[in-house]
Amino acid sequence: MTGWEAVIGIETHVELQTRSKMFCGCRVDVGDEPNTAVCPVCLGLPGALPVPNRAAIEGIVKIATALGCVVNERSLFYRKNYFYPDLPKNYQISQYTYPVGEHGRLVLHVDGEELAVGITRVHMEEDTGKSLHVGSGGRIQEAEHTLLDFNRSGVPLVEIVTEPDLRTPEQARAYGAELQRIVRTLGVSDARLEEGSMRFDANVSVRRSGTSELGVRTEIKNMNSLRSLQRAIAFEIGRQVEVLEAGGSVVQETRHWNEAEGRTVAMRSKEESEDYRYFQEPDLLPLEIDEAWRQRIAASLPRLPAARRAELVALGADDRTATLLVDTPVLADRFEAAVSRGAPARTVGSWLTGEIVAYARSVGADVEEVVPAVEDLVELAGMVEAAELSATAAKQVLAGVLAGEGTPRGVAEARDLLQISDEGALEEAVAAVLADHPDVVEQIRAGETKPIGFLVGRVMRATGGKADPRKVQEIIRREAGA
Amino acid sequence: MTDLADLTISEASRGLDDGRFSARELLEAVLRRATVTEAQLHGYLTIDREGAFAAADAADRRRAAGGRRGPLDGIPIALKDNLCTRGVETTCASQILAGYVPPYDATVVARLREAGAVAVGKTNLDEFAMGSSTENSAYGPTRNPWDPERVPGGSSGGSAAVVAVGSAFAALGSDTGGSIRQPAALCGIVGMKPTYGLVSRYGLVAFASSLDQIGPLARTVEDAATVLAAVAGWDPHDATSHPEEPPAFHRSLERGVEGLRIGVVAELMGAGIDPEVLAETRAAVDRLAAAGAEVVEVGLPSVDYALSAYYLIAPAECSSNLARFDGVRYGLRVEGGTAEEMMARTRAEGFGAEVIRRILLGTYALSAGYYEAFYGQAQKVRTLIRRDFAAAYETVDVLVSPTSPTTAFRLGERASDPLAMYYSDVCTIPSNLAGDPAISVPIGLDSRGLPIGLQIMAPALGEEVLFQVAAEVERGAGFAARPRLASSEVMEP
Ligand SMILES: [Zn+2]
Numbered sequence: 001m002t003g004w005e006a007v008i009g010i011e012t013h014v015e016l017q018t019r020s021k022m023f024c025g026c027r028v029d030v031g032d033e034p035n036t037a038v039c040p041v042c043l044g045l046p047g048a049l050p051v052p053n054r055a056a057i058e059g060i061v062k063i064a065t066a067l068g069c070v071v072n073e074r075s076l077f078y079r080k081n082y083f084y085p086d087l088p089k090n091y092q093i094s095q096y097t098y099p100v101g102e103h104g105r106l107v108l109h110v111d112g113e114e115l116a117v118g119i120t121r122v123h124m125e126e127d128t129g130k131s132l133h134v135g136s137g138g139r140i141q142e143a144e145h146t147l148l149d150f151n152r153s154g155v156p157l158v159e160i161v162t163e164p165d166l167r168t169p170e171q172a173r174a175y176g177a178e179l180q181r182i183v184r185t186l187g188v189s190d191a192r193l194e195e196g197s198m199r200f201d202a203n204v205s206v207r208r209s210g211t212s213e214l215g216v217r218t219e220i221k222n223m224n225s226l227r228s229l230q231r232a233i234a235f236e237i238g239r240q241v242e243v244l245e246a247g248g249s250v251v252q253e254t255r256h257w258n259e260a261e262g263r264t265v266a267m268r269s270k271e272e273s274e275d276y277r278y279f280q281e282p283d284l285l286p287l288e289i290d291e292a293w294r295q296r297i298a299a300s301l302p303r304l305p306a307a308r309r310a311e312l313v314a315l316g317a318d319d320r321t322a323t324l325l326v327d328t329p330v331l332a333d334r335f336e337a338a339v340s341r342g343a344p345a346r347t348v349g350s351w352l353t354g355e356i357v358a359y360a361r362s363v364g365a366d367v368e369e370v371v372p373a374v375e376d377l378v379e380l381a382g383m384v385e386a387a388e389l390s391a392t393a394a395k396q397v398l399a400g401v402l403a404g405e406g407t408p409r410g411v412a413e414a415r416d417l418l419q420i421s422d423e424g425a426l427e428e429a430v431a432a433v434l435a436d437h438p439d440v441v442e443q444i445r446a447g448e449t450k451p452i453g454f455l456v457g458r459v460m461r462a463t464g465g466k467a468d469p470r471k472v473q474e475i476i477r478r479e480a481g482a
Numbered sequence: 483m484t485d486l487a488d489l490t491i492s493e494a495s496r497g498l499d500d501g502r503f504s505a506r507e508l509l510e511a512v513l514r515r516a517t518v519t520e521a522q523l524h525g526y527l528t529i530d531r532e533g534a535f536a537a538a539d540a541a542d543r544r545r546a547a548g549g550r551r552g553p554l555d556g557i558p559i560a561l562k563d564n565l566c567t568r569g570v571e572t573t574c575a576s577q578i579l580a581g582y583v584p585p586y587d588a589t590v591v592a593r594l595r596e597a598g599a600v601a602v603g604k605t606n607l608d609e610f611a612m613g614s615s616t617e618n619s620a621y622g623p624t625r626n627p628w629d630p631e632r633v634p635g636g637s638s639g640g641s642a643a644v645v646a647v648g649s650a651f652a653a654l655g656s657d658t659g660g661s662i663r664q665p666a667a668l669c670g671i672v673g674m675k676p677t678y679g680l681v682s683r684y685g686l687v688a689f690a691s692s693l694d695q696i697g698p699l700a701r702t703v704e705d706a707a708t709v710l711a712a713v714a715g716w717d718p719h720d721a722t723s724h725p726e727e728p729p730a731f732h733r734s735l736e737r738g739v740e741g742l743r744i745g746v747v748a749e750l751m752g753a754g755i756d757p758e759v760l761a762e763t764r765a766a767v768d769r770l771a772a773a774g775a776e777v778v779e780v781g782l783p784s785v786d787y788a789l790s791a792y793y794l795i796a797p798a799e800c801s802s803n804l805a806r807f808d809g810v811r812y813g814l815r816v817e818g819g820t821a822e823e824m825m826a827r828t829r830a831e832g833f834g835a836e837v838i839r840r841i842l843l844g845t846y847a848l849s850a851g852y853y854e855a856f857y858g859q860a861q862k863v864r865t866l867i868r869r870d871f872a873a874a875y876e877t878v879d880v881l882v883s884p885t886s887p888t889t890a891f892r893l894g895e896r897a898s899d900p901l902a903m904y905y906s907d908v909c910t911i912p913s914n915l916a917g918d919p920a921i922s923v924p925i926g927l928d929s930r931g932l933p934i935g936l937q938i939m940a941p942a943l944g945e946e947v948l949f950q951v952a953a954e955v956e957r958g959a960g961f962a963a964r965p966r967l968a969s970s971e972v973m974e975p
Contacts, residue, residue, distance in 0.1 A: 040586055044806045046579070046687040047566045047588060051721045079802050081848070085821050090805035140821055148810070277848035279857060282691035282799055284721050 006237045008166035014158045015197040016059040022126045022156040023050030034149035042154035044088030056156035059188040064101025064122040077281040086129035096278045099123035110174045118163030129153040173230040181305040206240045216250040232257040316345025324353040337374040343381035359402045380408040393417040419468045430475045433458045444480045486511035487648035491705040495553045505538040505556030512558040516649035525644035529603035537600040555598030560650035563604035566685040575619035576609045578832030579813045588685020590713040597712040606640030609834045611689045614906035618836045627965035632890040635665030642669040647968040652700040658693045660910025663922035667885035667935025670924045672706045673699045678917035679724040682717030688803040690796035693914040703952045734950035745780030745878035756888045758928040766925040769958035784866040791863035792911045801844030871916045875941040885922035885935035925959040
């Protein structure tokens with residue numbers, strides 16, 4: 001794409017996992033039988049009225065605060081009017097002017113560079129029901145009939161809109177990943193892309209490098225993973241550049257990402273797009289979020305991923321390890337605790353993000369369920385430090401601990417993995433090997449160093465691998481007079 | 483002996499307390515009245531005999547056990563058919579809701595039941611409360627009990643008519659632009675629109691959410707206050723309902739008007755108002771002055787724009803409120819090749835002409851490019867009207883005007899001229915735009931023997947002074963006439 005620059009903005013929808021829905025008392029869908037978590041309000045029955053859920057407002061204020069937004073003291077609900085069978089009232093209660101949060105920013109680190117992404121707005125709305133189109137390629141136009149499930153209808157939904165500040169698919173992915181971490185850290189949503197509790201739409205346009213005018217943009221929908229977010233944007237940039245280089249022009253439209261085919265497909269063009277006839281929701285009063293409430297929420301926020309990452313790096317984790325640890329808060333917690341009790345950061349970081357994560361995956365468990373206690377990590381690291389275990393033996397001990405065989409020392413003893421560090425015992429073993437190989441000793445004396453390794457190997461074999469190889473080498477050099 | 487159906491609520495309640503008759507007998511009297519009048523009147527869309535008798539018998543058992551719930555215990559009351567009633571069909575007088583049975587009670591209905599009231603049935607209305615004559619009902623018009631060739635007013639025409647003839651002691655209606663007060667005036671009874679937010683709208687099928695209020699229709703001011711007291715007050719299901727204690731309006735009825743300042747709205751006392759209506763209005767105002775009130779003329783200049791603003795705001799909200807009637811989940815469904823077609827056909831067939839007209843008007847008023855010129859502008863007028871009222875209430879306690887510019891008009895007379903029909907609400911609409919309470923009290927008859935109502939308006943949550951003045955107007959007028967349909971010649975042919 002030389003000569004071209006992409007301009008990308010992302011709209012994200014996050015379902016809040018509150019106990020009840022946005023405007024009624026129904027429980028938030030947890031995979032119930034269809035149409036069982038419903039009531040007159042979320043079914044849009046005649047006469048039903050919405051009443052806002054305070055917990056959901058707290059959730060969105062947390063997100064807006066975490067994204068550095070100005071939280072409006074007085075925020076307004078609007079009706080967004082459009083007809084669709086899974087939208088029970090045929091309008092969605094949403095926000096328009098005066099959303100809950102505005103003018104925020106999210107700082108990313110991509111390829112060692114810092115990038116501040118502007119957050120235009122963070123607003124509150126309600127989710128729609130779900131449609132299952134039967135007898136078609138998943139499209140309502142060709143459906144034989146459509147089944148509707150209103151369990152999701154009215155679930156609190158937060159929309160987060162960025163400025164068009166992103167330039168590459170990698171940056172877009174990094175933004176999505178960081179936003180997901182923030183939302184999870186705040187504990188307001190599990191933010192699972194595959195299950196739709198977090199959903200991305202991307203606005204993409206391209207322009208000649210060095211120009212500042214914006215090109216015609218398209219909106220891409222249906223990206224169900226961070227990877228597909230990146231792929232879809234990369235594809236769309238390529239497609240637009242191709243169109244423009246061939247002398248064509250980009251049409252402003254909504255495009256659907258087809259994961260299997262790896263391409264975007266036009267859904268509807270702007271001409272057919274709807275006029276939502278926004279007007280202020282007369283059934284709801286303006287949302288008052290006073291200073292005291294905002295401060296209480298701000299004070300309750302957990303450490304956010306960026307701050308946490310910086311703290312882990314300060315403790316000795318490298319950037320990559322810190323990012324991985326922050327992704328799984330329990331690992332970051334263990335890391336912090338173990339390191340503060342003297343365990344070396346590199347070793348513990350590598351166990352946590354390597355063996356332990358791999359083990360959890362291999363047994364199909366959550367990391368939270370298998371991660372060893374801090375005491376075990378500290379003990380294991382201490383045994384390595386004291387040369388009681390080799391690095392390789394330590395990993396075997398760790399595997400034993402993960403498998404529930406006992407404490408690190410217990411496992412090491414049971415599996416007979418403790419190193420022989422006792423000087424006398426090692427000298428004896430070395431002496432025996434030297435006696436067996438006088439010719440090799442001659443070579444060493446003559447100044448060759450290569451055979452030292454051979455002798456170390458012999459000693460290791462003789463001790464069943466439990467000798468500390470560094471010490472063995474030291475003794476051989478001394479005894480053989482190298 | 484007077485027919486039980488002609489008693490006021492206070493009289494009936496005393497009679498029940500004294501054991502002179504039972505709630506069952508009261509209900510029987512009301513149903514007997516309905517049997518006589520309904521063929522001509524058509525005030526009811528549904529009469530729930532079974533439910534009503536069960537409620538009446540329960541009330542009798544409570545009284546027998548010494549556990550009377552209050553003044554409404556055992557009193558038969560009618561409900562406008564845009565109020566949701568659990569298990570009883572609720573149609574809004576529209577084809578699109580034919581056969582629709584709500585799974586829940588509106589808050590006002592639940593509160594009436596808690597108070598022991600007996601829900602007789604559901605009354606006719608202009609479809610979705612859009613109209614001023616009850617001619618826009620998909621199930622046929624209601625007639626005026628004073629002259630069956632004339633309309634009862636609307637949209638709560640059914641509620642007003644059944645209360646006037648005695649086939650209910652009182653009724654609930656809804657008032658978006660005058661839909662309680664105007665039919666009350668045209669039927670010779672009391673109709674009251676409370677302060678916006680005093681009565682929960684939960685379960686009222688919405689027409690225009692920022693204007694709709696539920697209120698009582700009754701034969702006396704006191705009865706209206708009794709019904710209002712039972713339904714008023716904060717409701718956690720309605721975010722726009724007032725959390726404060728309702729005003730003590732029931733205690734002001736005997737106070738008189740000595741020392742009160744009463745403003746006559748100049749803009750509603752001239753062109754466009756029938757001379758006989760004006761004359762009766764002036765007479766009523768003179769009686770208030772004679773009773774010790776200070777009467778002044780007050781100008782509300784922005785009221786001239788109220789009608790125009792209303793016919794942008796109400797249709798805009800209605801276009802969105804009525805979007806849910808799409809054939810997907812309940813009510814009428816007219817099949818189509820696609821979901822979109824099904825929804826379009828259902829709406830085209832299910833809604834009547836006036837409803838469609840207002841949906842189109844409202845959709846247009848909210849459209850991109852027109853919003854500011856129409857909806858935005860109308861909201862500014864609304865602010866001005868509020869300001870005018872607020873300024874007026876700095877110098878007067880209440881405002882008065884005619885309720886309706888004319889007495890009852892003939893069926894079909896305005897049906898083909900929407901603008902003439904819209905003008906019926908010229909006096910009542912300003913209070914809806916302001917969100918203030920207002921009441922219509924009968925003050926006399928015109929030369930054709932048709933009732934005339936006086937409208938009294940008060941500032942928000944000013945129900946106490948509103949009822950105080952209304953009671954004095956009622957005493958002064960001594961209005962005792964009864965509609966022809968309820969008179970003995972009709973009763974006993
Ligand atoms: Zn619900």
